[in-house]
Amino acid sequence: MSRHKLGIAAAAALLLALAWVWPEGERPPASATTATEPTASASPAPASEGDGEAGDTAEPEAPASSAAESDAPASDPATSSTPSPAPSDPPPPVAEPAANTYDGPLGTRNHTGDDRVALTFDDGPSPEWTPKVLDMLREQGVKATFCLIGAYAEAYPELVADIAREGHTLCNHSWFHEFDLGKQSEEEIRSNLQRTNDAITKAAPGAEVKYFRHAGGQWTDRAIAVAADMGMESLHWTVDPSDWDNRTTEAEIRDHVLDRSGPGAIVLLHDGASNQKDMCGALESIFAEFSRRGYTYTAL
Structure with a gap:
């Protein structure tokens, strides 16, 4: 009996030993499963994910896109999270101060x-060029000032009448x-100016x-005083492109006017002299550029 018990005990011990050393089958280790399982989005996990040991308190690295943004200077508008305001249009040109209105020779x-x-046209009226200038002004809806020579006003009264009828200043x-x-x-100056005014008003009755404007801008206190006594303001100019000179080209007239003109400018031009063809050619470009700048006109 004791021998039988001993045999049973030995068999049980052998079975326990075999159970201890036998492998668990073909299942892969748990760590391998974790390493190869795709994420729910089927995209690779971030490089830092799973790199630290359990209990590691180091903060995870930022995604690549965030890191790229953090490399840019904080003030760079291209990478700022808040959109920069759109640049505003440049302010309109500032008007000439009123104090500069009488900044010409002798005030x-x-x-x-x-x-x-203001566009001003001197030395007319001209039967060849004054009608062309009037047509151009009419097309643009611009009123101008015509500084008329008395002898020509007497010779071409119909042109003076046209100028006045279209609302231009005399x-x-x-x-x-x-x-x-x-x-x-003083007497000679007054006689000269009165004779000129008489020719103008005869051609355009009731016109003011x-x-x-003194010929050549050769102002004197005496001429200014006589004109003022006769109710006329002495008118000089801001810009003189020398369009009265045959040697001045169309491009030179255009560039001079555009380079020197700003808000408040009085531009000297000629509808009666010797270079009207180039002046009229330049005037087309002047109108276009002044329109682009947003200038408006006055007949004074």
């Missing part, structure tokens, strides 16, 4: 007094463009002659 007027520009430019008028006596 003559050489600015309009506000942000409008200006006295002496009887026959006398450069030395201001050096003459608001301004006087």
Whole structure:
């Protein structure tokens, strides 16, 4: 009996030993399963995910896109999370101060007094060119100032009437463009200017002659005073492109006017001299550029 018990005990011990060393089958280790399982989005997990040991308190690395953004300077508008405001349009040109309105020689007027520009045409009327200038002004809807020579106003009264009828301002430019008028006596100056005004108003009854412009800008206190006594303001200019000179090209006239003109400018041009073809060609470009700048016009 004791021998039988001993045999049973030995058999049980052998079975226990075999159970201890036998493998668990073909299942892969748990660590291998974790390493190869795709994420729910079927995209690779971040490189830092699972790299640390359990209990590691190091903060995870930022995604690559965040790291790239953090490398840029904080002030760089291209990488800022808050969109920068759109750049505003440049401010409109500032009008000439009123104090500069009479900045011409001897206090003559050489600015309009506000942000409008004024085109002035001297030495007409001309039967060849004044009608062309009037057509161009009409097409643009622009009113201008015409400084008329008395002898020509007397010779071409219909042109003076056309100028006045279309709403342009009239200006006295002496009887026959006398450069030395201001050096003459008060009586001679007054007689010259009155004769010119008479020719203008005869051609355009009821028209007002608001301004006087001395030939060549050869101003004197005496001429200014006589004109003022006759109710005329002495009108100079801001810009003179020398369009009266045959040697001045169309491009030179255009560039000079555009380079020197700003808000409040009074531009000197000629509808009666010797270079009207180039002046009219330049005037088309001047209108286009002034329109682009947003300038408006005044007839003074």
